[in-house]
Amino acid sequence: MDDDVVRYVNKSTYRSRTLKAIGDDIKIPKEIAKDSDILQSHISNVLRELKEKNLVECLNPKSRKGRLYRLSEEGLEVLDKIK
Numbered sequence: 001m002d003d004d005v006v007r008y009v010n011k012s013t014y015r016s017r018t019l020k021a022i023g024d025d026i027k028i029p030k031e032i033a034k035d036s037d038i039l040q041s042h043i044s045n046v047l048r049e050l051k052e053k054n055l056v057e058c059l060n061p062k063s064r065k066g067r068l069y070r071l072s073e074e075g076l077e078v079l080d081k082i083k
Contacts, residue, residue: 005053005074006081014038018046019055019071019079026059026070050075 009015014036021027021036029047033040047069050056055075059068071079 005055006078008053009055009078009082012046014042014046015050016082018043018050019075019082022056022069022071022075023079024071024076026068028066028068032069 009019017036017038018032021032021038027035029043030040032038032047033043036043038046047056047058051058054072055078056069057072057075059070061067
């Protein structure tokens with residue numbers, strides 16, 4: 001795993017708080033927003049950024065509502081390094 005990815009996550013409190021909020025769970029954006037104390041309107045952007053870096057995966061991408069997110073293997077590795 002690349003240290004650049006860890007630095008990328010650490011540069012943004014939103015990104016690091018989102019990874020920590022998801023942790024080992026599967027959550028919908030509303031839960032992630034609540035657990036990370038980030039406005040729900042910002043969470044979708046953060047999730048998109050993390051998805052582009054392959055740190056987060058959406059389990060039901062075709063759903064319009066109630067999308068389920070979890071950390072990818074790489075996301076879990078990054079989470080271990082930023083805790």
